[in-house]
Amino acid sequence: MKEKDWLEAIKWDANGLVPAVAQDADTKDILMLAWVNQESLMETLKSGNAVYWSRSRKRLWRKGEESGHAQRIVEIRLDCDGDALVFLVQQIGLACHTGRRSCFFQKLISDDGRVYWKTVDPVLKNPSEIYK
């Protein structure tokens, strides 16, 4: 296998991105979903820390660069059709900028015909203490 073949095995979308799901390697909780491009994935592999592509800021996003809440890579997986990744990680601190462990803290409730999103996970740290 040629160098970079592993990158070419991935079916990048029209913007050169694929989604990466960060999963806690210990608890197996899903922490967040973000996006990677080739550059961020190469840096993830090289550095051993999750590096994403920020679609809003249009630049590399080294997870934890501001908060210190980095994600140490334990394992990287690719799916059957090559267009989605899983990062198994050791999460330092909290994954979510809201101060919660996981970004997926809103649960869909369907109650007597009423359907709504309910916040079900606690804030563990005040965001103002994370981003100083």
Added chain:
Amino acid sequence: MKEKDWLEAIKWDANGLVPAVAQDADTKDILMLAWVNQESLMETLKSGNAVYWSRSRKRLWRKGEESGHAQRIVEIRLDCDGDALVFLVQQIGLACHTGRRSCFFQKLISDDGRVYWKTVDPVLKNPSEIYK
């Protein structure tokens, strides 16, 4: 909250889609990543079974409609910025069309400078027996 507000809380992309990560509610293994539009998410809620939008076939994809390998919904979660979902599911049979439990069966190996994807999970059922 008005009816359908829960759908409007989701930040649908330019194609009216968001990614949905299916996670085994028992083992917490990540089974697959697929896409949903409003129609498929409404049907998921109503039927209690995962319904995706097939981007390749451009139609609703009722998971298990051909294979019988449906996903019974246990819980639906939305992330902090409203553009990704997690489906916690009870997986009937296997999630992957290759006959594996999960679609994420390729592991990134970095070995003495050589980087490649290695298939690490077993085929549990011959695909020809799943799709008759």
